[in-house]
Amino acid sequence: MSSSHTSTISSVAAPSRRNTELAMLVFAVLIPVFAYVNVGLAKEDTVPAGVFGYAAGLGCLAAVAHLVVRKFAPYSDPLLLPIATLLNGLGLVLIWRLDQEPSLTTPALGGPMAPGQLMWSAVGVGLFVVVLLFLKDHRVLQRYTYISMAAALVLLIMPMVPGLGANVNGARIWVRIPGLGSLQPGEFAKIVIAVFFAGYLMVKRDALALASRRFMGLYLPRGRDLGPILVIWGLSLMILVFETDLGTSLLFFGLFVIMLYVATERTSWIVFGLLLSALGAVSVASFNSHIGDRVDNWLNPLARSPLNDGVTETAQAMYSFGSGGLFGSGLGQGYSRLIGGIATKSDYILATVGEELGLTGLMAIVVLYGLLIERGMRTALAARDPFGKLLAVGLSGAFALQCFVVAGGVTALIPLTGMTMPFLAQGGSSVIANWALIAILLRISDTARRPAPAPAPSPDAEMTQVVRT
Amino acid sequence: MNKPLRRVAVFCGLLVIALLVRVNWIQFVEADELRNHEDNRRVAIERYAHPRGNIIVGDKAITGSTETSGSDFQYKRTYKDGPLWAPVTGYASQAFGANQLEALNDGILTGNDDRLFFNRTIDMITGKDKKGGNVVTTLDANVQKAAFEGLGDRKGAVAAIDPETGAILGLASSPSYDPSSFAGNSNEDAKNWKSLNDDKDKPMLNRALRETYPPGSTFKVVTAAAALESGEFDMDEPTGAPETYKLPLSTNTLGNEVKGVCKDATLREALQWSCNSVYAMISDKVGNEGMREMSEKFGFGNAELDTPVRAAESIYPEMDRPQNAMGGIGQASNRATPLQMAMVASAVANDGELMKPYMVEKLVAPNLNDIEVTQSEKLSEPLSGENAQKMQQMMETVVNEGTGSNARIDGATVGGKTGTAQHGIDNRDLPYAWFISYAKDPDSDKQIAVAVVVEDASANRDDISGGGVAAPIAKSVMEAGLGR
Numbered sequence: 001m002s003s004s005h006t007s008t009i010s011s012v013a014a015p016s017r018r019n020t021e022l023a024m025l026v027f028a029v030l031i032p033v034f035a036y037v038n039v040g041l042a043k044e045d046t047v048p049a050g051v052f053g054y055a056a057g058l059g060c061l062a063a064v065a066h067l068v069v070r071k072f073a074p075y076s077d078p079l080l081l082p083i084a085t086l087l088n089g090l091g092l093v094l095i096w097r098l099d100q101e102p103s104l105t106t107p108a109l110g111g112p113m114a115p116g117q118l119m120w121s122a123v124g125v126g127l128f129v130v131v132l133l134f135l136k137d138h139r140v141l142q143r144y145t146y147i148s149m150a151a152a153l154v155l156l157i158m159p160m161v162p163g164l165g166a167n168v169n170g171a172r173i174w175v176r177i178p179g180l181g182s183l184q185p186g187e188f189a190k191i192v193i194a195v196f197f198a199g200y201l202m203v204k205r206d207a208l209a210l211a212s213r214r215f216m217g218l219y220l221p222r223g224r225d226l227g228p229i230l231v232i233w234g235l236s237l238m239i240l241v242f243e244t245d246l247g248t249s250l251l252f253f254g255l256f257v258i259m260l261y262v263a264t265e266r267t268s269w270i271v272f273g274l275l276l277s278a279l280g281a282v283s284v285a286s287f288n289s290h291i292g293d294r295v296d297n298w299l300n301p302l303a304r305s306p307l308n309d310g311v312t313e314t315a316q317a318m319y320s321f322g323s324g325g326l327f328g329s330g331l332g333q334g335y336s337r338l339i340g341g342i343a344t345k346s347d348y349i350l351a352t353v354g355e356e357l358g359l360t361g362l363m364a365i366v367v368l369y370g371l372l373i374e375r376g377m378r379t380a381l382a383a384r385d386p387f388g389k390l391l392a393v394g395l396s397g398a399f400a401l402q403c404f405v406v407a408g409g410v411t412a413l414i415p416l417t418g419m420t421m422p423f424l425a426q427g428g429s430s431v432i433a434n435w436a437l438i439a440i441l442l443r444i445s446d447t448a449r450r451p452a453p454a455p456a457p458s459p460d461a462e463m464t465q466v467v468r469t
Numbered sequence: 470m471n472k473p474l475r476r477v478a479v480f481c482g483l484l485v486i487a488l489l490v491r492v493n494w495i496q497f498v499e500a501d502e503l504r505n506h507e508d509n510r511r512v513a514i515e516r517y518a519h520p521r522g523n524i525i526v527g528d529k530a531i532t533g534s535t536e537t538s539g540s541d542f543q544y545k546r547t548y549k550d551g552p553l554w555a556p557v558t559g560y561a562s563q564a565f566g567a568n569q570l571e572a573l574n575d576g577i578l579t580g581n582d583d584r585l586f587f588n589r590t591i592d593m594i595t596g597k598d599k600k601g602g603n604v605v606t607t608l609d610a611n612v613q614k615a616a617f618e619g620l621g622d623r624k625g626a627v628a629a630i631d632p633e634t635g636a637i638l639g640l641a642s643s644p645s646y647d648p649s650s651f652a653g654n655s656n657e658d659a660k661n662w663k664s665l666n667d668d669k670d671k672p673m674l675n676r677a678l679r680e681t682y683p684p685g686s687t688f689k690v691v692t693a694a695a696a697l698e699s700g701e702f703d704m705d706e707p708t709g710a711p712e713t714y715k716l717p718l719s720t721n722t723l724g725n726e727v728k729g730v731c732k733d734a735t736l737r738e739a740l741q742w743s744c745n746s747v748y749a750m751i752s753d754k755v756g757n758e759g760m761r762e763m764s765e766k767f768g769f770g771n772a773e774l775d776t777p778v779r780a781a782e783s784i785y786p787e788m789d790r791p792q793n794a795m796g797g798i799g800q801a802s803n804r805a806t807p808l809q810m811a812m813v814a815s816a817v818a819n820d821g822e823l824m825k826p827y828m829v830e831k832l833v834a835p836n837l838n839d840i841e842v843t844q845s846e847k848l849s850e851p852l853s854g855e856n857a858q859k860m861q862q863m864m865e866t867v868v869n870e871g872t873g874s875n876a877r878i879d880g881a882t883v884g885g886k887t888g889t890a891q892h893g894i895d896n897r898d899l900p901y902a903w904f905i906s907y908a909k910d911p912d913s914d915k916q917i918a919v920a921v922v923v924e925d926a927s928a929n930r931d932d933i934s935g936g937g938v939a940a941p942i943a944k945s946v947m948e949a950g951l952g953r
Binding site: 034256261262263265288292297302310315318319321322323324325326335354358359362363366367369370373374377378380381386389390393396403404407408409412413426 | 470471472474475477478480481482484485487488489491492495496499500501502504506508509510511523537541575880897950
C-alpha cells in the first residue's frame with residue numbers, strides 16, 4: 001500500500017468540516033419541505049396542513065444526526081449525511097405525494113405509506129446514532145468476521161424458509177414477522193457480508209494474491225484458495241434460483257469480486273468473476289421462467305403482457321419517464337399512479353421522479369447517488385488500515401451496485417430486479433439498513449481524517465523543529 | 470491497495486454515467502415517442518381533461534361536455550337531441566373513439582389543432598384552462614326535425630341540400646341512436662355500445678351518407694337528362710316507345726305501373742307517369758357509356774365525396790345491354806346514396822350546376838375567430854341551363870299533375886320524382902320508397918333539394934308508394950326549408 005498519494009495523516013488539525021455539513025443539512029431539510037409544500041399546492045391548492053409536522057420531523061432527525069456526528073465523529077466526511085438526509089426527505093415527499101392517489105392507497109395496498117416511512121426513517125436515524133455511539137473504531141468489527149458470515153448466511157437463507165419467507169411479485173426476498181410486518185433481510189445482509197469479506201480477505205489476501213499459477217497470461221488461483229470463492233458463487237446462484245432474485249444475487253457476487261480485486265490487486269479475479277457470473281446468469285435465466293420473463297420484458301419494454309394483453313408495469317414506467325420529458329410535469333401533477341400497485345412507491349419510485357421532476361430532476365437524483373458513492377470510495381482511499389479500506393469499498397460498492405441495478409432496471413437498461421432505491425423508496429428494511437451503512441462509512445472516514453495524536457510535549461519543543469510527513 | 474480502489478471508483482463512476490446516459494435517452498431522445506405511445510393512457514387523460522368544443526347548428530350548440538366522476542377522464546361528451554343529430558355529429562366516446570365530424574374535427578374540438586397554437590399559448594400565459602374550438606355546421610334545425618320526425622319509426626333516410634350553394638340543410642337517418650349513451654367508459658356505456666352494434670336494424674349506420682340503395686324510378690331524372698343532353702330527344706316530342714318494352718338481347722319484357730299512357734309518350738309524360746318502357750328504351754339508346762358519363766357528372770362514381778364526412782360511393786357500373794336498360798330506371802346494379810339523389814335534384818334546381826355538398830360552414834377558435842370558412846364550390850355541370858329548365862318543367866309536372874302530387878306546396882314551385890326500388894332475391898323483399906324533389910319560394914328566393922328513402926315500405930308495390938310514403942316527408946322537409 002502506498003500512502004504517498006493519501007497524505008491525510010497529519011497531526012495538524014484538519015478542518016472538521018462540521019459547519020459545512022450543517023449548512024448543507026439546512027438545504028437538505030429545506031428542499032424536501034419546499035417539495036412537500038409544492039405537492040400540496042399542486043394537488044389541493046393549499047399548503048398542506050402537515051407541513052410543520054413534516055418539517056419538524058425531518059429537521060429533528062437531521063439535527064440529532066448532526067449533533068451526534070459533531071460529538072462522536074467530528075472528522076468524518078461532511079457530504080454523506082446531507083446527501084442521505086436529502087434523499088430520505090425527498091423519498092418521504094414522493095411517497096406522501098403518491099399517497100394522495102386514491103388508487104394507490106386502497107386497504108389492499110396497505111393504505112398511506114408516508115407516516116410509516118417517517119417512522120422507519122426515525123428508526124434508521126436511531127440505528128445511525130447507535131452505530132456512531134457504540135462503534136468507536138470500525139476495526140472492532142474485524143473480530144466478528146466469522147460471526148458475520150454466519151449471520152449473513154442466516155439472513156440470506158431466511159426468505160427461503162417455509163412459513164417465514166414470503167413470495168412477493170415472484171421474488172422470495174421477504175420475511176414475514178407476525179405482528180411487525182415484513183422485512184427484507186437482503187438489505188441487512190449487504191452490510192454484514194461486507195464485514196465478513198473485509199475481515200476474511202484482509203487475512204487471506206496475500207495467499208490469494210501471491211500463490212497462483214500463470215496460465216494463458218492470467219494468474220489463476222490455487223484450488224484451495226478457489227474454494228471460498230466458489231462457495232460464494234454457489235450461494236449467489238442459490239439465491240437466484242430459490243429466491244428468483246437476480247438483483248440480490250448480482251449484488252453479492254459483484255461485491256465479492258470487487259473486494260477480491262481490491263484485496264489482491266489481481267485483474268485475473270475480475271475476469272474469473274465475470275465469467276462465473278455470466279455463466280450463472282445465463283444458465284439460470286434460460287431455466288427459470290420468472291427471470292426469463294424479466295429478460296423478455298427488458299428486451300421489449302413496451303410490449304403488452306402475454307398473459308392478459310395489458311400494459312405492463314415496465315411499459316407504464318417507460319411512459320412515465322417519457323412523459324416527464326426535460327422538466328417534468330411538476331410534483332403532484334404526473335400520472336405515475338398508472339404503474340399501479342405497491343411497487344409504484346418502492347421499486348418504481350424513480351419513475352415518479354422522472355415524470356414529475358423531469359430529466360433534470362432525475363439527473364440530479366442520480367448525481368446525488370453518484371456523489372454519495374464517490375464519497376464512500378474516497379473514504380476507502382483515505383482509510384489507513386486495510387480492513388477499513390476493504391469495508392468502505394465493500395459498503396460503497398454494494399450501494400453503487402444496488403443503485404445501478406435498481407435504476408438500470410426501472411429504466412430498462414438492464415433486466416428489472418426486486419430491489420429498492422436506497423433512502424428514496426418506500427420500505428423499512430432498506431431505510432434502516434442504509435442509515436447504518438452511512439454510519440459505518442462515517443466512522444471509517446472519521447478514523448481516516450482524524451489527526452494523529454499530537455507528539456508528547458517536550459521541554460525543548462520550541463528549540464526543535466518537528467519534521468512531519 | 471489504492472490502485473485497484475481507484476479503478477473500482479472509476480468503475481462505479483461509469484455505472485453512474487451509464488445511468489445518466491440512459492435517462493437522457495428515454496427522457497429526451499425517446500421522450501416524444503413514449504409520450505405519444507398508443508398505450509400511454511396520459512394521451513387519453515389529457516384528451517378528456519378539458520371540455521370539448523361544440524358542434525353548432527344555427528347558433529345553438531347541439532353538443533356539450535359534462536364532468537364525470539369515478540374515472541380519470543374528467544369530461545365526457547353529451548348530446549342534445551342525440552338521435553336527431555347523430556348522423557351529423559357522429560360520436561365521441563371515451564371508450565370507443567370518435568367518428569364523423571367528431572373525429573374529423575377532433576383537433577379543433579380538443580384545442581390541439583396547430584391552428585389553435587396561438588390561442589393555446591395565450592391561454593397558457595394567462596393561466597386559463599385550455600378550450601376547444603367550435604364546428605359551425607350548415608344544417609337547419611327545422612329541416613332536420615321535419616326530416617327525422619317525418620321518418621318516425623320507419624327505417625330510412627333524408628338528405629336535404631341548398632341547391633345554390635351545396636350546403637347540407639338536413640341529414641336524417643332512422644332508426645338512430647343517442648351517442649350520449651356510450652360517451653363515457655363505464656360498464657353501462659360498454660353495454661349500450663354492444664347492443665347498438667348488435668342491433669340488426671343497424672341504428673349506428675348513417676343511412677343518408679353511408680348506405681347505398683337502388684334509386685328506382687327517381688333515377689329516371691338522370692336518364693331524362695341524358696336524353697335531353699344527347700339531343701336526340703326533346704321534352705315534348707314523342708319518344709316512340711312501346712307500351713311494353715322488350716329488353717334488348719333478352720326475352721324479358723318491362724311493363725308500366727300506370728297503364729295506357731306510356732305508348733309513344735313524350736319525356737315529360739313519361740316522367741309524369743314514371744314510364745319504365747320509355748326510360749329503359751332511352752337508356753339503351755344512350756348506351757352504357759353515355760349513361761355512366763351522365764351519372765358521373767351528377768356525382769356517381771366519386772369515391773372521395775367528402776362533406777367532410779365521406780359519403781359512400783354511388784355507382785352506375787359497366788353493364789351489358791339488358792342490364793343497362795334496367796339501370797336507366799334505377800334498377801340492376803345501379804346504387805345511390807340519399808345524398809347522391811338529393812344532389813341530382815339540386816343540380817336540376819340550380820339550372821344544371823351541381824354544387825359540392827358540405828356541412829361544415831366554418832371552424833371557429835375558442836375566442837370565436839374564424840379559423841377556416843368553407844367556400845361553396847362547383848362540382849360539375851351535368852346539364853345546360855336550357856335543358857335544366859326543361860327538366861324543371863318536367864319535374865314540376867310530376868308534382869302538379871302526376872305521381873308526386875303529395876308534395877305540392879301552395880305558393881311554391883315544387884319539382885319532384887317518385888321511386889320504388891325493388892330489391893332482394895327475385896325482388897321479394899319489401900320495396901324502398903323514394904322521393905326526390907326541390908322547392909323554390911318565388912317570394913323569398915329560398916331553395917331546397919331533398920331526397921327521401923323509406924326502407925321496406927309497407928305500401929303495395931306500385932310506383933305510387935314513393936308518392937304515398939316518401940313524398941309527404943319530402944313535403945314537410947321542403948316546407949321547413951322554405952321557412953313555412
